[in-house]
Amino acid sequence: MIDYSSGVPVTRQVADAIRADINSGRYRPGAWLPSETQxxxxxxxxxxxxxxxxxxxxxxxxxxxxxxxGSRVVDKxxxxxxxxxxxxxxxxxxxxxxxxxxxxxxxxxxxFGGVPEGVPVFEVAPGPRMHRRILRGDRVxxxxxDPQDTD
Amino acid sequence: MIDYSSGVPVTRQVADAIRADINSGRYRPGAWLPSETQxxxxxxxxxxxxxxxxxxxxxxxxxxxxxxxGSRVVDKxxxxxxxxxxxxxxxxxxxxxxxxxxxxxxxxxxxFGGVPEGVPVFEVAPGPRMHRRILRGDRVxxxxxDPQDTD
DNA sequence: CATCATTTGTCCGTATGTATT
DNA sequence: AAATACATACGGACAAATGAT
Numbered sequence: 572m573i574d575y576s577s578g579v580p581v582t583r584q585v586a587d588a589i590r591a592d593i594n595s596g597r598y599r600p601g602a603w604l605p606s607e608t609q610x611x612x613x614x615x616x617x618x619x620x621x622x623x624x625x626x627x628x629x630x631x632x633x634x635x636x637x638x639x640x641g642s643r644v645v646d647k648x649x650x651x652x653x654x655x656x657x658x659x660x661x662x663x664x665x666x667x668x669x670x671x672x673x674x675x676x677x678x679x680x681x682x683f684g685g686v687p688e689g690v691p692v693f694e695v696a697p698g699p700r701m702h703r704r705i706l707r708g709d710r711v712x713x714x715x716x717d718p719q720d721t722d
Numbered sequence: 723m724i725d726y727s728s729g730v731p732v733t734r735q736v737a738d739a740i741r742a743d744i745n746s747g748r749y750r751p752g753a754w755l756p757s758e759t760q761x762x763x764x765x766x767x768x769x770x771x772x773x774x775x776x777x778x779x780x781x782x783x784x785x786x787x788x789x790x791x792g793s794r795v796v797d798k799x800x801x802x803x804x805x806x807x808x809x810x811x812x813x814x815x816x817x818x819x820x821x822x823x824x825x826x827x828x829x830x831x832x833x834f835g836g837v838p839e840g841v842p843v844f845e846v847a848p849g850p851r852m853h854r855r856i857l858r859g860d861r862v863x864x865x866x867x868d869p870q871d872t873d
Numbered sequence: 874c875a876t877c878a879t880t881t882g883t884c885c886g887t888a889t890g891t892a893t894t
Numbered sequence: 895a896a897a898t899a900c901a902t903a904c905g906g907a908c909a910a911a912t913g914a915t
């Protein structure tokens with residue numbers, strides 16, 4: 572399973588394996604992953620490696636981890652349209668810790684201390700002199716101009 | 723420095739401290755951070771904690787880590803305008819491993835195996851029936867409509 | 874209410890391959 | 895060439911919180 576002579580970091584190989592098992596449906600959205608110690612046995616690597624691999628998947632937004640509970644596969648997000656007018660500009664980036672706190676639901680704040688890892692934000696300037704708005708990247712879809720006829 | 727009784731994970735406290743030192747200019751963009759073992763002494767925590775904190779900062783896109791070399795502070799990206807027409811739609815998310823490979827420069831491919839962690843992507847659909855385009859979130863700024871008069 | 878097993882978080886010792894000096 | 899520094903990876907251990915019994 573793991574190729575130590577390939578040069579590709581073991582951490583990434585394990586992350587790839589877990590990700591493949593998520594994509595294949597072996598680990599389903601909303602379900603808990605096997606525990607870290609179980610994953611060490613499944614993929615036959617040390618716990619450091621498993622933990623680093625899980626950190627990679629968290630950074631990708633594929634899983635979330637709750638202390639003393641475990642890691643679970645995140646559901647595919649459903650995004651709502653957000654219309655922006657002509658002349659608007661938008662960038663995307665990872666949120667600051669403050670933004671992660673501000674954008675989180677109470678439940679997320681309790682479980683993760685903020686918006687989960689791996690969730691980028693939109694920074695939208697609707698107009699040249701209008702205030703920037705920070706939007707959760709997993710909740711909105713930007714629509715430029717006329718919002719109808721969107722299919 | 724570290725408050726073990728606050729309930730907030732030590733990992734996050736260390737990440738906050740390093741991030742503050744980056745924001746204050748103590749660690750400058752492009753410069754190497756102290757090594758992991760040095761960081762354990764500076765912030766007086768174990769290696770695992772330092773490594774987890776660095777993983778957090780990587781996920782935020784604040785640092786990159788090269789194997790056997792160290793971690794360095796990333797420069798603030800300069801984004802180029804990318805015009806989108808009326809009716810266009812855009813979402814943001816973290817890239818898949820394939821996208822990370824495809825969007826990376828040869829140098830990034832060599833050093834990180836792809837686009838660095840913490841870089842989201844735009845998924846832009848210029849029109850109802852037009853093919854989606856994947857854009858690096860750290861390189862472009864979406865502009866709706868006329869690209870001039872952008873200040 | 875009390876107890877116990879499970880889980881993640883954290884610390885440590887050790888070894889290794891690679892890059893730099 | 896040799897030595898040093900570094901991140902990566904393995905293993906063991908303990909603590910604190912959670913959930914089930």
